[in-house]
Amino acid sequence: MSRNRSGSARKLLRRSGLFEPSPGLSSRISRSIFGDSVEGSERPRYKHASPQMRLIAASLFAAILVLNIPGIITRNPAPYASHTFEQIGSLLQETPLAREVSDIVNKRKRSSHE
């Protein structure tokens, strides 16, 4: 019984076509993630981010790397600096950068408590 039944269930599900995604699903997903412009080789990982988010992320990286902001904040916390980082942190929630931003904010909070 079970062999026949499993065979017929399998056939029914496959032949019905209901469980096949639209032909364009994979490419639609790819487009939503990677955009249309880059073809072939490795694509930018965060191309789906808005230009504003990318600008903020780039600025943040530049600030961290060039100006050594974490060090400045730790030594000399300023209210506006905290506010800016939290804002940025919430903007970057959807990227791995969020962890780095939150580390900086937490570090700053710890040092201000001390």
Added chain:
Amino acid sequence: MNSMELIIQKYSRDLYAYCFSILINREAAEDVCQDLFVKLLSKPELLNSTRNTRAWLLTAARNRCIDVLRSEQRVASCDRVEEIPAESHSDPQLAILDDELATAVRHALSRLKREHREVLVLRDFNGMSYRHIASHLNWDVEKVRWTLHQARVRLRDFIGDVYE
């Protein structure tokens, strides 16, 4: 092609089928798939904690679909099952048969319990083992066997013997 595109290509079919089995709605199932892959790209570290990408995706898909069902209070009833165009065939007779079959299966599925549909698709469409299904649904293997048996019997009963 990068690793994320490979994951999309490799898993999107199974993932879609599973989402469809829960939502019985093509558009909603495709949206869930898309959301999941976007989420995964945003937080690729989510996969660090698992060695089984498929298991992670299916669990995340299940949670997301249940959220969708709850938020929209979507009821998978015959009346609300969407119309899905049948696969195109060069032979009109085959096209009619497949169209009838799709309609019959769709209505039968909508009458099955959600857990029956899930098990049917995981086993009979995605080809997962009983052990993996049990682990995914957090059931024991015997429950998977029994539920699958019931699901097949009911699917067949609901469809009738027309397509034997």
